[in-house]
Amino acid sequence: MCKDIPWKTLSEAYAFVGNSLLRPMTMTSPVGLDPAFWKAFPVFDDNAVARAVEACACYAEGAAQRTGAGEDGPQRVSVEYTRLFVGPPSPAAPPWETMYRGKDVTVGFGQPTFEMRELLRAAGLEVRNANNQYEDHMGIELLYLSELCRREAMGEGAAEVADIAAFVERHPLSWIGPFLDRVSEAVPGGYFAGLLLVAQRVLEHHARLLAR
Structure with a gap:
């Protein structure tokens, strides 16, 4: 069932997005603003992934043009990061699963936190x-x-592929949609809206492979 799954490439794609969501770009790498990076990003022969990646490439091309006009691209993305995921006064798009498991949840520590722990x-x-x-x-x-x-x-996998499939469905894929909606509402056309759309499309593609 899992022989045709590109595990290594998926690992690298998830690692890039995961790390990008944990620290502002001024503290990591500005590679996401390099159009060549997105041109080489894996699309897994999936049209939906390819369209999402192309949108990120377009954002990067625009960022390169703005840099030529004097803008600090990583600083701009870091300001967006702070507004979305840190605040003040509070994150515009809380990055914790707990906040999307029910209506009007305001405390970012709940059952999903314990499950992930x-x-x-x-x-x-x-x-x-x-x-x-x-x-x-x-x-x-x-x-x-x-x-x-x-x-x-x-x-080295100790987890059953079925367990990986269950994790994808129960955790990131179950709430990345509403999370992306919050990001897109707060900063339309921003860097993180594009990044999260790529993540969503890769998760959807991965879930389909796991379901075979």
């Missing part, structure tokens, strides 16, 4: 970050999935 513990993983993020942060969920894919690619 247990999954990370069972996989021998530990969250280490200066911001002390809850374990159900989208970036952490994608990095966890990246590690599962890496282990499958290396023949």
Whole structure:
């Protein structure tokens, strides 16, 4: 069932998005503003993924033009990051799964946090970050999935493929849509709206492969 799944490539794609959601661009790499990066980004022979990646390439091309006019691209994206995921006064698009599991949830620590904490513990993983993020942060969920894919690619997978499929469906894929809606509403046409659309399309593609 899993022989035709590009585990290594999926791992790399999830790792890029996951890391991008955990720290502002001024503290990481500006590679997401390089059109060549997106031209080389895997599309998995999936038209929906390809369209999302092309939108990110277009954003990067616009950013390159603005840089030529004197704009600091990484700073602009970092300001967007802060508005969306940090605040003040509060994140415009909270990046924790708990906030999307029910109506009018205002506390970012709930059952999904405990579920992710247990999954990370069972996989021998530990969250280490200066911001002390809850374990159900989208970036952490994608990095966890990246590690599962890496282990499958290396023949080290301890999880059943069915368990990976269940994780994709129950966790990141179940709430990335409403999360993306919040991001797009707060910053239409921004960097993170494009990035999260890529993640959503890759998750959807991966879920279809896992369901075969």
